[in-house]
Amino acid sequence: MNTKSILRESAAGIAAHDEQLAFSSKDFHKTFARPVYIRPTHLVHRNVEKAGGHDQFSTERKHPVFFVDLPSKNVSMTIGGLLPGQLTNRHRHTYETVLYVLEGRGYTEIEGEKVEWQQGDAVYIPSWAWHRHQNLSDAEPAKYIACENAPQLQNLGVALREEEGRDL
Missing domain, CATH: 2.60.120.10 (Jelly Rolls)
Structure with missing residues (x-):
């Protein structure tokens, strides 16, 4: 598996985590050695x-x-x-x-x-x-x-x- 594939998999794992309410013991592998930027849903709350x-x-x-x-x-x-x-x-x-x-x-x-x-x-x-x-x-x-x-x-x-x- 190349670096891009690992980062894509990492990003998918993090995105999936964002949809979960909490980690469980089965999710231990979703902690990664390198941070990955995932764009949040929004960056500003106007007015x-x-x-x-x-x-x-x-x-x-x-x-x-x-x-x-x-x-x-x-x-x-x-x-x-x-x-x-x-x-x-x-x-x-x-x-x-x-x-x-x-x-x-x-x-x-x-x-x-x-x-x-x-x-x-x-x-x-x-x-x-x-x-x-x-x-x-x-x-x-x-x-x-x-x-x-x-x-x-x-x-x-x-x-x-x-x-x-x-x-x-």
């Missing part, structure tokens, strides 16, 4: 907020949440908005979060500690830390980008999320 909020998640969190729909298997990104004065439910998850504040000012309470933030700040939320967010303005909304390693942990089968009031 994220115009695509609409995620209704169920927005309702649960009590603030608008817009999922960035890109085919990453390791990192997710959402755009979160807080209405004037809004306070979210306490929740925690096994994945880490980094927030980047696009506009507004408020705080994130992490395990009882208030961490104030404003436009241009970044906030780190460790895994499994109880936290919630509040917009400190009574007149202006706040908006942030949240980046998380949730897909990576979901693909490993170890992602957990707990909402106060729903799960407790």
Whole structure:
């Protein structure tokens, strides 16, 4: 078998894996010694907020949440908005979060500690830390980008999320 055939077979194996939900013991041979570029289904998600909020998640969190729909298997990104004065439910998850504040000012309470933030700040939320967010303005909304390693942990089968009031 020549190199092109091996790469084609490798690419077919990886593409087949992308269609599977998870590897099983019979798939051990689909781990290859050399990376192969497989073009994802799409590389850009245009007008994220115009695509609409995620209704169920927005309702649960009590603030608008817009999922960035890109085919990453390791990192997710959402755009979160807080209405004037809004306070979210306490929740925690096994994945880490980094927030980047696009506009507004408020705080994130992490395990009882208030961490104030404003436009241009970044906030780190460790895994499994109880936290919630509040917009400190009574007149202006706040908006942030949240980046998380949730897909990576979901693909490993170890992602957990707990909402106060729903799960407790």
